[in-house]
Amino acid sequence: MWKFTVRRILIMIPQIILLSVLIFILAKMMPGDALSGLIDPNIDPDTIEEKREQLGLNDPWHIQYVNWVKDLFQGDLGMSFFYKMPVTELIGQRIVNTFWLGLATLILVYLIAVPLGIISGRYNNTWADQLITGYTYIGFATPTFIFGLVMLWIFGFYFGWFPTGGSVTPGLEPGTMEYVLSKINHLLLPAISLALIGTVSTVQYLRNEIIDVKQQDFILTARAKGAPESRVYNRHILRNSLLPIAAFFGYEIVGLIGGTIFIEMIFSYPGMGQLFMESIVARDYSVATSLVLLYGIATIIGTLLSDIILSIVDPRIRIK
Amino acid sequence: MADKLIEINHLKTSFRIGDDYYAAVDDVSLSLNKNEVLAIVGESGCGKSALAFSIMGLHNRAKIEGEILYRNYNLVDVDESTWSKLRGKNLGMIFQDPLTALNPLMTVGAQISEALFLHNRKLSNEERKAKVIELIEKVGIPRPEHVYMQYPHELSGGMRQRVVIAIAIANDPEVLIADEPTTALDATIQSQILDLIRELKESMNAGIVLITHDLGVVAEMADRVAVMYAGQIVEIVDVHRLFENPLHPYTRSLLNSIPNAEKGQEKLHVIQGIVPALQNLPREGCRFKDRIPWIDESAHETTPELHEVAPGHFVRCTCYKQFHFPNEMKEGQAHANS
């Protein structure tokens, strides 16, 4: 088990290095550099050149890359020329909001997926199953940002049940109960919107797993032992079908990243996704590249998590 | 007969194909006695597994008609909660493929233990574990305490089949149904498993229904044999007479088509044509008629019945009287009937 984990982590290292090199090269290929936005265009070009030299921007790319990585390790991601503040600080503010949104969405995804998947799989080809699969097809076909907009309009503007922007009502004291409730209130609608769409693949996956396990021979063995139907489902079918779902957890996180970018934009929720879109529109490269790097690393860690979970829960892998 | 464990009367098990039901087991009547191994033999599609599953009530969506009498139950229409009490306790089952018959995520110990737990809640955990280890030992698995903790994939096919057997006999069932228990196993393992089943039979005082396509296994194991073709029993007789004096054309054809030592390398008998699909089975007249076209039409009955041609020897249809292999003279076989 530990051998597998160590090997899996070792494989991750070159992945991350490759990712960072790619991002760095892409950033360098984009027009302009860190100075373009900072300096008054009326300043003498020689002075700019001098400044460039001083900042190491004329060094060959690999030296610049090494310097960039060194800075990364010291937590220095550069300056945002748009917000005129260090990127680290900027992201620091937003990452907490995105984390809460992601967590709320994940919980909702499983709260929806597990019962629906079980009903659909256990009673497949009944009207309940057809209703649920119908929902999943709609979910697959609906883009998150359109669904988000509809939800925002209905529950935010039309009914006015939820706030339509921000992550907390301004003026509340952090740490108070009111503050926490307001936070939850603000992330509920975006989380529900994201979860309702994001959960459909998990519902489908669980349904197919259950239908598959249901037909396995060992289920017959369980019935032949005299296990009542409820026990056959709880002890044998469910356990065996939830296993791949558990392993899917890491990929779920990966999928969420894409979702939060759109949802935060639509709900003007101040998280990393919104920041990412803004930074691209504003050509705030230092912020955009840092975020791409972060998202990339999160993706790699997500898949790592999936593999490790699978190796823990499945004895057939665990032994090796 | 007071020793009858199970009596099956006019059993008909039908599956739905398209809009209609087609009988895979078609009017089968049989009985299983105590301490008896009853083999049900036939090729794929003859209905032998459908019959076994009907006795265990394991069919999901089949229409089952007729009677399966066991004690004071008619198994065709007992409810699920009664089934839960009977299955695993009174009726045990051994499956064909030991590689898929065990839950891959549960230890061997837990899987055997479950069979005990379901029918006897009074045992303490320690008592149950002791019983499980005793069972593992009984089915001939070395190092039972170690195997108790292992997962199925850590065991060989033969060992897994022993675990499946341990589950089936955990509660000393009166009736044991073995559905092709050795088909998926290597030859030496097959003989070990068959010997094990034979040993267990002696100590258990149970009736065994052995479903197989292998006449060699039948010769080694059975007391009585029912030969099935196209959903019907075509011949039923004790094992000695089956091999010495087989009567039904299908039985004789089957016996002639297996390679054996006496025959050497001469040509094997080939049964003409193929077994028709379930929805295309001829439901009237002799179902084997099309496979022996050289036999005169008049030899068959219009509604073939099982005839008792000698005490305890039943044969369906009258065509056996005139049956001969294509390369034999017609007269050469007339003695078969006498």
Added chain:
Amino acid sequence: MPILKVENLKVHFPIKGGIFGRTVDYVKAVDGVSLEIEKGTTYGLVGESGSGKTTTGRAIIGLNKITSGKVYFEGKEVTNLRRSRASFHRDVQMIFQDPYSSLNPKKRVLDIVAEPLRNFEKMSRSEEKKRVEELLELVGLSPESIVKYPHQFSGGQRQRIGIARAIALKPKLIIADEPVSALDVSVQAQVLNFMQEIQKELDLTFLFISHDLGVIRHMCNQIGIMYRGRFVEEGLTEDIFNNPQHIYTKRLVAAIPNIDPSKREESLQFRKEVDHEYKQSYANYFDEDGLAYNLQPISETHFVALPEKG
């Protein structure tokens, strides 16, 4: 001159392990197998699952890479051939075990059977069609079958389509890997008879791989018994069945169910004796790794894996 000669064939598969996935050990699937097959005869390769019999067959035809050893076909070396000698690939064909999965379900019978023809022979469409029809007739299927798909046939018919494909190029040697073990007995009889017929007709040589001793006895002139990648015994069919010498062979022969129910007790007794002998004298027949020794001749045709004397 034997049509096929295999010398000290070894096929080892690496086992990857450790953190870096390096090769830590080898599975010796085939570990020193030698055999010779005369033209027009059938050689039976017997063993239980994991004995290496299938790997041996696949290595000879080039589907598994040979680690060491030599394969000669009609006196010429063909070890680990790639495309270099097309004639070898024409002359040696394989029949697979599972008639349900070895035929591409999306292809018509015409395309399946014509595939080797298209690879090796330049034929016009009409010539090709005619040839395929002839082949199907030869295996006892109607020429109209060419436009059908595999799922429209029964198991035995599918296996015959597989055979039609294998004999399309008039091969000299056919490697048949468990050709009947997925089939019902009556269908099995059909395929076995048919294989014997085409053997006579086309003067074919078979390497017949099977775990079923009954079938092997019926089909083969010569038999090699494999256990864990090595031969434990080799000889004519009579040698193996009437005079088995190695304890492993005895065990296999004893495990064949006796078709006579009145001899049930005897065969049980016999099995028990053999089993007892197997346990008692295991060390006389296998080395400390549990592998068979090298073959020693005990007669002109009969070889047994026994420790060297002295």
